[in-house]
Amino acid sequence: MKWVLIMLKVHYNLTEITNTHYLRKMVLLERKLFKNTLEELYQFDHNLKFTLLIDNEDVIGFLLYKEHEIAYDIYKVAIKEEYRGKGLAKDLIKDLFTKDIVLEVNLENIEGVKLYESLGFTKYANLQGYYDGKDGVKMIRSFNG
Numbered sequence: 001m002k003w004v005l006i007m008l009k010v011h012y013n014l015t016e017i018t019n020t021h022y023l024r025k026m027v028l029l030e031r032k033l034f035k036n037t038l039e040e041l042y043q044f045d046h047n048l049k050f051t052l053l054i055d056n057e058d059v060i061g062f063l064l065y066k067e068h069e070i071a072y073d074i075y076k077v078a079i080k081e082e083y084r085g086k087g088l089a090k091d092l093i094k095d096l097f098t099k100d101i102v103l104e105v106n107l108e109n110i111e112g113v114k115l116y117e118s119l120g121f122t123k124y125a126n127l128q129g130y131y132d133g134k135d136g137v138k139m140i141r142s143f144n145g
Contacts (some may be wrong), residue, residue: 022052025059033078048075051092055083063092072096074103077112093119101141106131113137 053061061079065072074096079088093101104127105112120141127136 021057022054022059026050026052026062029059029062029078029080030076051095053079053083053088053092061088061092063095065096067099071100071102074101077115089115090119097141098143100143102138104130104136104138107135107137113139116141 048064048066050065051063052059060083062076063074064076065074074093077089077092101121103116103121105116107113108131116139121139122141123137124140125138127138130136
């Protein structure tokens with residue numbers, strides 16, 4: 001028997017979120033998957049936006065980004081492990097295909113690099129030692145494809 005994921009995709013400005021239940025769930029997922037936290041990013045930038053993937057009142061994934069006039073900067077993409085492989089991260093990122101998109105990724109995150117390349121991102125700058133001594137890369141996807 002096949003099951004269908006029924007979920008809600010919700011877009012927020014970080015300063016406008018009123019549902020603290022979802023914010024707590026997002027922070028828990030983030031702390032499980034990332035070393036640096038939302039609180040650290042928020043100290044430097046109050047204009048962050050995010051999209052939550054919600055399934056049965058649980059945050060199963062999110063996209064954290066900043067919108068500029070001509071481009072988006074992606075800061076984090078997260079999907080709970082048991083929901084991976086269903087195209088959810090691609091779906092989140094494709095919502096931003098209205099402008100150029102820039103991101104940075106740890107080169108040891110092979111799945112992440114492959115995901116971004118499959119979406120048309122190209123590497124354009126090496127980031128030597130950027131991730132606690134581990135190399136990263138800047139990637140871009142032009143709006144024109």
